[in-house]
Amino acid sequence: MEFSRIAELERRCIAQTYSRLPVAIVEGRGAVVKDVEGREYIDCIAGIAVLNLGHSHPEVLRTLQEQASRLMHTSNLYYTIPQVELAGRLCELSGGYMSFFCNSGTEAVEAAIKLVRKHTGRKEIIAALNSFHGRTLGSLSATGQEVYRRAFEPLVPGFRHVEYGSIEALRRAVGKSTGAVLLEPIQGEAGVVVPPDDYLREVRELCDERDVLLVLDEVQTGIGRTGTLFAWQGYGVEPDIFTLAKALGGGFPIGAMLAKPEVMRSFERGDHASTFGGNPLACAVAGTVLDVVEREGLAERAKRLGGYLMRRLEELGERHSVIKEVRGKGLLIGVELEVDAGKVVLQGLRHGLLLNSVHGRVLRFAPPLIITEEQLDEVCRRLDTVLGELR
Ligand SMILES: Cc1ncc(COP(=O)(O)O)c(C=O)c1O
Structure with missing residues (x-):
């Protein structure tokens, strides 16, 4: 189904209580999802702090299948x-x-x-x-x-x-x-x-x-x-x-x-x-x-990777004055901006990032806890580009 058809059906048949981003996600694995047009994104919000094990975790799938059939x-x-x-x-x-x-x-x-x-x-x-x-x-x-x-x-x-x-x-x-x-x-x-x-x-x-x-x-x-x-x-x-x-x-x-x-x-x-x-x-x-x-020690991993991501985001803050503050605990991190965070989220889509804005000017990071350091580096590289484009 094409994106335009999906959006039209949504508008016509679903209560209009959500402001959705212009992307229809069809599959996900780990910390990466794919949209209906085949484009890939690194997921920095994990379904709003839900997919701590990432998308399609094999053990979750196995349990779902076994239990559903029983x-x-x-x-x-x-x-x-x-x-x-x-x-x-x-x-x-x-x-x-x-x-x-x-x-x-x-x-x-x-x-x-x-x-x-x-x-x-x-x-x-x-x-x-x-x-x-x-x-x-x-x-x-x-x-x-x-x-x-x-x-x-x-x-x-x-x-x-x-x-x-x-x-x-x-x-x-x-x-x-x-x-x-x-x-x-x-x-x-x-x-x-x-x-x-x-x-x-x-x-x-x-x-x-x-x-x-x-x-x-x-x-x-x-x-x-x-x-x-x-x-x-x-x-x-x-x-x-x-x-x-x-x-x-x-x-x-x-x-x-x-x-x-x-x-x-x-x-x-x-x-x-x-x-x-x-x-x-x-x-x-x-x-x-x-x-x-x-x-898999995912709580400890959240602590370690959260510290890492906060440092990388603070470094970005040294280059981009639009970043006012980086705060959080573990892998629940907020980046307070001087502009509407929604703009950054939209621009992020063009660079293969699923970002999230909350409370107006805050970018919220709540990625899967299984995300890798390399993926977080890539997120920061792409965010660097996105913030550069805001100027
Ligand atoms: C702290 C807190 N409590 C309750 C809720 C509501 O949860 P749900 O959307 O599953 O009803 C949320 C959702 O964001 C939340 O963050």
Whole structure:
């Protein structure tokens, strides 16, 4: 199918909620994808921090095929082996958390919001300005960006938003009716905003002091991306509840809300459910993703390659004054520009790069964790050309 036909069908038949780049991707392998016209691109965004193992990882494919041919779906009316095995793996890797499975990031956050209310009996959750937690009404109410919220009011009551990174702001906001503080360990959609070093530790202390739950939304940071399997492990801070989605399924949809047993046990039969949540296919694939991440040391690789890419991007910043700042952790990196990052993304396509712009002026890098140093060098070489062409 030609690109013009694809674009025409999309315009005519699909809700126009996305601003898509003018490229139709038909296949991918590792960190490289091919479009419908046969052009290749290095993937610097990995389906928005999803494909941590890269495209078409052979073990993921094998698990998908084997599990699909055996059992795809049963509902939660029954036990299935992949679901209990995945929960067991996550329990072991997290140091004892129990799981509730769903199908996306926003659903994982919804489950967390309900659990906070059920466990604490309190209605208020303090979240951060500029945060992003999803688009369903509960998660959207937690999201601290007016642009996503405006058209959909009234939202779910009980959410307040404070400056991200400021412990003082949180200290002032947490009160008697507060059930939880909900934060991203790094704000991805706000343009890869990394909090001050001590922030999450101080938040944990504040939550303990005031008997409030700490919920960390790891939908974007989880599964090795920031240099540890879960970002909280890198900060030495244990949340009461955390969420996963995106990279957990390596490209297959799955979400999870994890909580310490004493918190999760407040959920009783019938409190929450999902027809597809925890289906055998998604759970089997997620199990394979965790195996590969662990066996191939992909979290450590993200840390090493992230440091490397940050240095290379900073070098680019010495040559291109349009680069204002390079920041991030592991392979979640933001490059703040003095111009609209969307222009750079479009120009990047012409040079075989799948780049991503977020929050206006930020280029976000979240490549597959299996990307090589040579590919990162090539990305920087091409980006050098792209930035040169902006002048
Ligand atoms: C931190 C965070 N939470 C929640 C979500 C929502 O996830 P999903 O798009 O799978 O619903 C996102 C998506 O970008 C996210 O970055």
